[in-house]
Amino acid sequence: MTPDEDVVELLRQLVAIDSVNPSLVADAAGERHIAELVARWANGVGLAAEIIEPVSGRPSVIVRGGTRGPGRTLLLCGHLDTVGTAGMRDPLTPRVDGDRMYGRGTYDMKAGLAAALIACRDATDAGITGEVIVAAVADEEHSSTGVQHALQHLTADAAIVTEPTELAIATAHKGFVWTEIEVQGKAAHGSRPHLGVDAILKTGPILVALNELNERLRSAAHPTLGPATLHASLITGGIEESTIPDRCLLTVERRTLPGETTADVGREITDLLAACRDADPDLNAISRTTLAREPFQIDRDAPIVHALEAATLATLGQRAPITGMSYWADSAFIAAAGIPTVLFGPPGDGAHAEIEWVDLPGTIACARTLTAAASTFCS
């Protein structure tokens, strides 16, 4: 098989293994079998592979190629897990139709992972004087425990996360903050409203204020990410039709731009509630942050950005565009560990959707580009 055929065959094998994240879907397969495949494949082509399994059934694999010589170390990172397969037809049977391969995880992101592994092998065979590490990590689709643990086992001079970017070089992505806002009321019989406080109606002005805040956020757009946004994602409250509700719980997701911190968002919500309280002194509302993930951004002129641009010029015939991704990814953790990071992966569509596919010529181009980038960066 040629290297181009190898990446498609490896992708086919990866897609055929169920690796649905069990933190998302009860009793799902997890990463054990796919981690074993990656380690077996790596050993079979002469690369060292180490399975790390801090939580039983949730392993990551660290594959090492090249030499620990004078050259630099490049980390290629992809996740092993996928989201669930509800509503899909034959999600684990990779099906090729024209230039596309269909199946759960083809696009997000087993094609990127296959390209990274092939690049590790081919850069090693090309005789680089540095090291290429592939971290094939667990649990990106839930809590990112895999990458956080892998980072305790490795370091690198730069990293490429091979999530799908349509063969563009992504130098930024947004973060997010989840905030719960709890409004307290007082239960009473619906016929005696003077004895109660309606927590759901009290939440109304907060929703209006959040909508106004979302409008204001539009005025400051990041060059590749656009504006920060928020949405009201969950709301619960009430007991029954004839009872004044004593509690309303609202969850807001705020997507953050590079430079915005979790504390900034916390203050923004606290100030918003304070303004609502000024208008309604009886309002009893508190907020708390339940989960936060940092945004990510790298300097446009970082060496890894230039190396990847040169590699795309060599393999794609033109310099790949610089872009930002709307989604959050493990890149934020890698960058936070002090490793300059970019995202670069193949084209396709249907991440987390019922019909998911990846472009095969694009996957081959991705593998070639990663090989070229590793060959120059690690020499």
Ligand SMILES: [Zn+2]
């Ligand atoms: Zn992904």
